[in-house]
Amino acid sequence: MATSPPPSQDKPCPAIPMGVDETIQHSDWPALTQAEIKAVLASHGHAHHRQPRILETSIRPYSAAALVTLPHGEELFIKRHDGRLRTAGAQQKEHDFIHHLHSQGLPVIQPLKTPQGQSFISLPSQQGAPQIYELFPGLKGRDTYRHDVTWGQSWHNxxxxxxxxxxxxxxxxxxxxxxxxxxxxxxxxxxxxxxxxxxxxxxxxxxxxxxxxxxxxxxxxxxxxxxxxxxxxxxxxxxxxxxxxxxxxxxxxxxxxxxxxxxxxxxxxxxxxxxxxxxxxxxxxxxxxxxxxxxxxxxxxxxxxxxxxxxxxxxxxxxxxxxxxxxxxxxxxxxxxxxxxxxxxxxxxxxxxxxxxxxxxxxxxxxxxxxxxxxxxxxxxxxxxxxxxxxxxxxxxxxxxxxxxxxxx
Ligand SMILES: Nc1ncnc2c1ncn2[C@@H]1O[C@H](COP(=O)(O)OP(=O)(O)O)[C@@H](O)[C@H]1O
Ligand SMILES: [Mg+2]
Structure with a gap:
């Protein structure tokens, strides 16, 4: 697991709602900051002088996420978990399972790896527990159920x-x-x-x-x-x-x-x-x-x-x-x-x-x-x-x- 210096103190990116109820105004977790996003991208080999463009930041309940575009247009999705919710060991098991399913031909989105071969990184945080960051390619398919509520709506047809x-x-x-x-x-x-x-x-x-x-x-x-x-x-x-x-x-x-x-x-x-x-x-x-x-x-x-x-x-x-x-x-x-x-x-x-x-x-x-x-x-x-x-x-x-x-x- 790669560790980098703690992100410098900077302000969370303004929340641009993503996913379920876009009228929700509060978030359980602070939005990702520009410094965090840059640190995660850099650890994956995307060190840019310009700031990545942030398309959305998530206000979903259990984690914080952001969708960013790199200068050449590639979209990447970053997800941050508080270390008190997800240990590195648990994150690794989850990724190993995703890789197994992929090896069996399942159409799963796989986490991107750092040049050192790690599928997530961990950064120290002011809260104490290190924060865990995953990076995924942007979705290829249509996010048809994006505005639906789990427990609320069924299949569309x-x-x-x-x-x-x-x-x-x-x-x-x-x-x-x-x-x-x-x-x-x-x-x-x-x-x-x-x-x-x-x-x-x-x-x-x-x-x-x-x-x-x-x-x-x-x-x-x-x-x-x-x-x-x-x-x-x-x-x-x-x-x-x-x-x-x-x-x-x-x-x-x-x-x-x-x-x-x-x-x-x-x-x-x-x-x-x-x-x-x-x-x-x-x-x-x-x-x-x-x-x-x-x-x-x-x-x-x-x-x-x-x-x-x-x-x-x-x-x-x-x-x-x-x-x-x-x-x-x-x-x-x-x-x-x-x-x-x-x-x-x-x-x-x-x-x-x-x-x-x-x-x-x-x-x-x-x-x-x-x-x-x-x-x-x-x-x-x-x-x-x-x-x-x-x-x-x-x-x-x-x-x-x-x-x-x-x-x-
Ligand atoms: N790789 C991705 N690219 C773009 N958007 C994504 C990607 N992964 C997830 N999303 C969007 O963010 C939402 C939340 O992501 P998800 O991983 O499902 O986290 P949660 O645990 O909050 O449900 C998804 O429902 C989808 O709309
Ligand atoms: Mg989800």
Whole structure:
């Protein structure tokens, strides 16, 4: 990992919103500064006298990013992570996974390497923990879902839902040969989305015990409320779920916002990016995460159309077209639980790191518990049974082509 002198004190670039809600006016992280951008570009061999032109700087929640143009027109995307959120080791694992998928023919955007062969750099910062910087080539495809909200909007049409399902299936097939332990769990490693905390027959009990042990007052309050009952209910259903778990690294955030589409065919995927939540989970868990983020209109789950059966069917048909069925049969059982570890880690992120109690409360009450309550109520039950039936139908029709045997942990 290359280290350079700390960027000189200069002002963050003015925020030019990028991505989801462009009306948001605040950012959790300071925008990248000209000095940081120059330092990152220089470490990648782009030492220019002139300032790079900044097209956009991001105000997205978990990191800071900027899209810049070099003097000869090439666009590059820089992403900065606070070192308390991502260690160098975790970043390296994520990149190794991206390179593996690329070697298997997946259309992933690969991080650019420095002349010394490093795919990210680390710079000291005034906050204490070094900051981690990734550099990517600009997107080739159309960023069609750029203004959409994860958890808010589904696929734009059935052809895109099918393509997204099919590519996730291909990703799982390619990832089944990637045998690397999960991202490390530690007090420092916030923002993780893994299934390990809930795995095994005693998963619900272990999870609740771990929450109690942390002793955070807001989390303890949930333990005295609906949470234990909900967790036990859905965990029991998971234990009875059909088919074997196929352990593999998943993308962890499969949604249109992390895909681009071909310039010459709006319904074909050009490239996949944003592997920040990738981790060792399972095919069913990762499929459930994809559905949790894209299949339900969480901004209005009590509205007249909380989900689209046609889009759900198209997505599952795409996934089934890649030829294995184990994940399809189990994904409905993971769905009410797959957000649980991430929601808890979001609570940590907002409460401990950002001291933003209001967002942390939303993560615990609205997300962690609220989503499970929805799945238990009438609409959620209807969704889960529609999903189970549809998934089993597609699994039965799938050309049988099993993945490699389950990986042992
Ligand atoms: N290589 C890139 N070139 C140009 N824009 C990009 C690139 N990668 C991401 N973006 C844009 O920035 C947004 C945020 O990037 P992403 O890596 O998905 O981070 P986040 O963790 O905030 O979702 C994307 O949704 C996309 O609109
Ligand atoms: Mg993203």
């Amino acid at each position: 059935q052809a895109q839902a099918y393509a997204a399902g099919a590519l996730l299936g291909r990703l799982h097939r390619a990832s089944a040969t990637w045998r690397t332990p999960p991202q490390p769990r530690s007090q420092e490693a916030l923002l993780l989305s893994g299934m390990a905390p809930l795995e095994g027959a005693d998963g619900a009990n272990r999870f609740l015990a771990a929450m109690a042990q942390r002793g955070l007052p807001e989390q303890r309050a949930l333990l005295a409320g609906d949470l234990p009952g909900l967790l036990h209910h859905f965990h029991q259903r998971l234990r009875q779920a059909p088919s074997q778990e196929v352990f593999l690294w998943g993308h962890g955030d499969w949604h249109g916002v992390n895909l681009t589409w071909r310039q010459d065919d709006a319904d074909k995927i050009e490239e996949v990016f944003d592997f920040g939540m990738s981790d060792a989970t399972s095919a069913a868990f990762d499929l459930a995460v994809a559905l949790e983020r894209s299949a339900i209109a969480w901004l209005n789950p009590g509205g007249p159309a909380p989900f689209s059966q046609a889009l759900l069917d198209a997505f599952l048909a795409g996934y089934a077209s890649t030829g294995f069925s184990a994940a399809l049969k189990r994904c409905a059982s993971w769905l009410p639980l797959c957000h649980v570890p991430f929601a808890l880690s979001e609570d940590d992120y907002y409460r401990r790191l950002l001291q933003d109690g209001a967002s942390a409360d939303i993560a615990l009450e609205g997300y962690l518990v609220g989503h499970m309550q929805w799945f238990l109520a009438e609409e959620g039950q209807r969704f889960l049974s529609t999903l189970q039936q549809s998934a089993e139908r597609h699994a039965a029709a799938a050309r049988h082509c099993p993945l490699t045997p389950s990986q042992k942990r």
